[in-house]
Amino acid sequence: MCAAHSAGMPKRMIRWSCILFLLMAMPGEAHAWGLYSHVVYTHSWLQTLPLLPLPWLGAMRRYPALVLAGACLPDLAVVSRTFSHSHGWGIGQQLLQTRNExxxxLGIGYNVHLLSDVVxxxxxxxTFExxxxxxxxxxxxxxEWAMDAYLQTMGIPTPSKLLRIHRKIIVESLxxxxxCEPPIVEKAITRxxxxxxxxxxxxxxxxxxHRYRRLDNEFEHKLAYYRDQVTLALHDLPQLLNGDFPSLHAEHVNLGMEQLDDWRQKCLQDTRLRPTRAIRAFENYHHQWFNQPDS
Known part of the structure; x- marks a missing residue:
């Protein structure tokens, strides 16, 4: 075996070992955007100076890093079954019921994550299925991990850094x-x-x-389209923060297998036709469910 080939083997083994480890960490079904994507989406949203009530604007301006950290929290479900309902609307709403800025x-960032996950x-x-x-x-x-790489931006803190720096206030809030007991929350944050x-x-x-670019010459255009779709979806965030629950779930598509196959094909067609709004969280689609918060 040549030296170059043998040198490449450990890197490939490490890469696929990491994939296996990360997939094993996900209970049941994976969650949506990668953590880094959520931080980038939230950072971009903060730069738009959204029209929100003054108490929320004050908290965002004084603690923007906590808004970014809050955008990581629903994915605690990836590493702990204690948070298996973290993608329901309930936890995000409870975090907003406070006078603690x-x-x-954190609660604002949490809700940004949920609304982004609808898209x-x-x-x-x-679409990609x-x-x-x-x-x-x-x-x-x-x-989702390919989107993480596509959105890579200098100067934006990583989720791991945000979670570690703000661990204490996250534990106190959650x-x-x-x-549950503080050590359980702290362990989930660490993991x-x-x-x-x-x-x-x-x-x-x-x-x-890199791999998907080679397989699909439209791949980056699709990623750009979805980046813009999230930006549009976040225009609806004031409704969610005011307690108006979207018609669509942030976690899964509630359809039978035959309907789901049809829906996947429609989503794929949308990436070719590129309608201005591919999906609207508050629209009551006939194939979706009751407009109720999750517990």
Missing amino acids: RQLA AHQHFVP AKWQHDSLLTHAAA VPVVQ LAAADQALRLSRIPQYLL
Whole structure:
């Protein structure tokens, strides 16, 4: 075996070992955008100076890093079953019911994550399941991690850094909401930060972006389209922050297999036709569910 080939083997083994580790960490089904994507979307949203009530604007301006950290929190479900309902609307709303500005900043970021995930789970993931004709956890994770690499931006803190720096206030804010012991929350934060750091060090997102570019010459155009779709979706955030729950879930598409296949094909067609709004969180689609918050 040549030296170059043998030198490449450990890197490939490490990369795929990381993939296996990260996939094993995901209970049941994966969540939507990668953590880094959520931080970027939230950072971009903060730069727009959204029209919100003064108490919320004050918290955002004083604690922007906590808004970014809050955008990481729903994905604690990836590493802990204690947070298995973290993508329901309930936890995000409870975090907003406070006079503590730091907790309020976390709650705003939490809700940005959820609304962004409506685009991901209702349209982005079905598109790539249709494109690659595969609905596995690996397809789901690969699409979101490729988006992480596409959105890579200098100067934006990583999720692992945000979670570690703000661990104390995160624990203090989440314990009464999820009603569990502080060490359980702290352990979940530590695990999620470690998983995110492992993903960054592995450079798996960059590898996947490079690979998909070669397989699909429209791939980056699709990613750009979905980046813009999230930006449009976040225009509706004031409704969510005011307690108006979207018609669509942030976690999954609630359809039978035959309907789901049809929906995937429609989503794939949308990426070719590129309607201005591919999905609207507050629209009561006939194939969706009651407009009720999750517990």
